[in-house]
Amino acid sequence: MITAGIDIGQRNTKAALLENGGRIVAKVSARTGYDFEKAAAALYDECLALAGLDSDDVSYVVATGFGRYRLPFRDANVTDITANSRGAKFLFPGTACFLDVGAGSARAAKIDANGRILKFRATEKCAAGGGGFLEKIAFYTGVDIADLGRIALTSTQPVSLSTVCSVLAESEVINFVTQEVPMENILLGACNSVVGRVLLTLRQVGTDPEVTLTGGMNLNVAIPKILEEKLKLKPNASADLYYAGAIGAAVLGFRRVSRTRGSPGMGG
Amino acid sequence: MGAYSVGIDAGSTYTKGVLLDAQRTIVGTAVQMTGVNIVAAANNVYRAVLQEAGVAEGDVGCLVGTGYGRYNIKFGHVQITEISCHAKGASFLFPATHTVLDMGGQDTKAIRTNERGEVVDFCMNDKCAAGTGRFIEGSARALGLSLKEVGDLSLRSNRAVQVSSTCAVFAESETLELLAWGHSLEDILYGVHSSIATRAIGLLQRVGIEPELAFTGGVSLNRGMVRCLEEQLGVKLNTSERTMFCGAIGAALFGLERMEQEVAAPPVRA
Numbered sequence: 001m002i003t004a005g006i007d008i009g010q011r012n013t014k015a016a017l018l019e020n021g022g023r024i025v026a027k028v029s030a031r032t033g034y035d036f037e038k039a040a041a042a043l044y045d046e047c048l049a050l051a052g053l054d055s056d057d058v059s060y061v062v063a064t065g066f067g068r069y070r071l072p073f074r075d076a077n078v079t080d081i082t083a084n085s086r087g088a089k090f091l092f093p094g095t096a097c098f099l100d101v102g103a104g105s106a107r108a109a110k111i112d113a114n115g116r117i118l119k120f121r122a123t124e125k126c127a128a129g130g131g132g133f134l135e136k137i138a139f140y141t142g143v144d145i146a147d148l149g150r151i152a153l154t155s156t157q158p159v160s161l162s163t164v165c166s167v168l169a170e171s172e173v174i175n176f177v178t179q180e181v182p183m184e185n186i187l188l189g190a191c192n193s194v195v196g197r198v199l200l201t202l203r204q205v206g207t208d209p210e211v212t213l214t215g216g217m218n219l220n221v222a223i224p225k226i227l228e229e230k231l232k233l234k235p236n237a238s239a240d241l242y243y244a245g246a247i248g249a250a251v252l253g254f255r256r257v258s259r260t261r262g263s264p265g266m267g268g
Numbered sequence: 269m270g271a272y273s274v275g276i277d278a279g280s281t282y283t284k285g286v287l288l289d290a291q292r293t294i295v296g297t298a299v300q301m302t303g304v305n306i307v308a309a310a311n312n313v314y315r316a317v318l319q320e321a322g323v324a325e326g327d328v329g330c331l332v333g334t335g336y337g338r339y340n341i342k343f344g345h346v347q348i349t350e351i352s353c354h355a356k357g358a359s360f361l362f363p364a365t366h367t368v369l370d371m372g373g374q375d376t377k378a379i380r381t382n383e384r385g386e387v388v389d390f391c392m393n394d395k396c397a398a399g400t401g402r403f404i405e406g407s408a409r410a411l412g413l414s415l416k417e418v419g420d421l422s423l424r425s426n427r428a429v430q431v432s433s434t435c436a437v438f439a440e441s442e443t444l445e446l447l448a449w450g451h452s453l454e455d456i457l458y459g460v461h462s463s464i465a466t467r468a469i470g471l472l473q474r475v476g477i478e479p480e481l482a483f484t485g486g487v488s489l490n491r492g493m494v495r496c497l498e499e500q501l502g503v504k505l506n507t508s509e510r511t512m513f514c515g516a517i518g519a520a521l522f523g524l525e526r527m528e529q530e531v532a533a534p535p536v537r538a
Contacts, residue, residue: 163395
C-alpha cells in the first residue's frame with residue numbers, strides 16, 4: 001500500500017511517498033510560490049513520476065503545513081506538529097524532543113515513545129527564529145543560500161546581532177556589510193542569532209535526548225553544529241529530515257488506512 | 269565658506285536630501301532608494317540636490333547626516349539623531365507642532381516637542397519592526413502594487429478586514445491568505461492600514477498627544493494611512509508633500525545654526 005504526505009510550507013512544498021508505512025519510495029521538494037494549490041499538484045505528479053506510480057496507486061493522501069487546507073485532493077490534513085513528530089520518530093526512533101524550523105516560524109515538541117505530543121510550543125506572533133531570515137541575509141551578502149552554512153563555519157569571530165526582529169536585523173547586517181566586516185563573520189552571527197531564538201522555543205518543552213532537528217535547517221550545515229555547541233549534545237540532523245513533515249504525514253496516512261482495514265468486521 | 273546647508277537623511281528604505289539657503293528656504297530636494305550601499309545612496313542624493321539648485325559643492329557650508337545610516341555618511345561634517353531632526357523639521361513646516369509621528373520603512377517614532385522644535389519626550393519601536401512601513405511594503409509586494417497604489421486603494425473601502433499579524437515578515441503571507449478567503453483587495457488594505465495606525469497610536473499615547481500633530485516620514489505620503497490615523501485619533505494631521513523630507517530639513521536647519529554660531533563666535537586661533 002502506498003500513502004502520500006504533502007507538506008505545504010511557507011517557502012517550500014515537500015512531498016513523500018511511503019510503501020506500507022515503512023519505506024520511502026520517493027521524495028521531492030519545490031518552491032511553494034503564490035499559487036500553492038498548483039505548486040502542490042505539480043510536485044505530487046513529479047513525486048509519482050519519480051516512483052513510477054499513478055495517483056490510483058495511492059491509497060491515502062495526507063496534507064500538512066500552513067497551506068494544508070488548500071490541497072483539494074487530500075484525504076485528511078494534520079497539523080505541522082503532528083506530522084513532524086511522526087516524521088522525526090520514523091527517521092530517528094529515539095527522538096524525545098524535536099525542533100522544526102521553517103521559513104516563517106519554528107515549533108518544538110516533547111513526544112512520547114509512540115510519537116504522541118506531550119508538550120509543544122511554537123513561534124507564531126513574529127518571524128524571529130524563522131529560517132526566512134537567513135534567506136534575506138544570503139541575499140544581502142550575495143551568498144548562495146546552499147553555501148551559507150558552510151561559509152559561516154569558516155568564521156572564528158562571528159558578529160553579534162543585537163536585535164531579534166528579522167527586519168531590524170537585516171539593517172544591522174547591511175551595516176556590517178558596509179563596514180566591510182568579513183562575510184563569514186556576518187553569516188555565522190546570523191546563524192547564531194537564529195539558533196539562539198529557536199532554542200528559547202525548544203527549551204520551553206525540554207531538551208531530553210534524543211533531540212531531532214526537522215525542516216529546512218537540515219540543509220544548512222552550520223545550524224546542527226551551533227545547536228550541538230549550545231545544547232552540549234548532538235542533535236539528529238540529516239537531509240531526509242528536511243522532509244520530516246511530508247514523511248510523517250504519509251506515516252499517519254498509513255496508520256489511518258491500516259486501522260480502518262484492520263477494524264472488526266474487516267477480517268482483523 | 270559657503271552659505272548653504274545640506275541635510276541627508278539616510279533611512280532604512282529611502283535616502284532623502286534637502287538643500288537650504290541662508291534664508292532657510294528649501295532650494296533643492298532629492299530622494300532615492302537606500303539599498304545595500306548607504307554611502308553611495310547618500311552621495312548620489314547629495315549630488316542631486318546640488319544639481320537641482322545649481323549650487324556648487326564649495327558653496328555648502330555645512331553637511332549634516334541623519335537617519336539610521338548617519339554614521340556611514342563619512343563626508344558629513346556632523347551627525348545628528350533623526351529624532352531631533354524630525355522634531356526640528358516638523359516645527360519648521362508646521363510651527364504649531366507639539367507632537368510628531370514619524371513613520372518610516374522600519375522605524376516608527378512618536379515625538380513630543382516644545383515651541384522651539386526641541387524634543388521633550390519620544391518613544392519608538394525598538395524591539396521589532398511591527399507597526400512600521402515595512403508591513404505595508406510586504407502587503408504591496410504580495411499584491412504586486414506600488415506603495416502609493418495600496419494607500420489609494422484602501423481609501424475605497426469602508427469595511428476593514430481584521431488583520432491578525434503584526435510581524436512585518438508575515439504581512440505578505442497574511443495578505444495572500446486573506447485574498448484566498450475571498451476578501452476584496454480594498455478591504456484587506458484598509459485593514460492593513462488600520463492595524464498599523466492602531467500600533468502607531470499606541471506609541472503616540474506613550475508620549476502624550478498634544479495638538480498640533482505632524483505626520484512625517486515616507487509613510488506620510490500614504491493617504492490611506494493618513495485617513496486611518498485621523499479616523500482613530502479624531503484629529504487632523506499636518507502632512508504635505510514635504511513631510512517625507514522632514515528629517516533632512518531638520519538636519520539642514522541644524523547645519524545652518526551651526527554655521528551662524530561659527531560666524532558669531534569664530535573659533536579661537538592659538
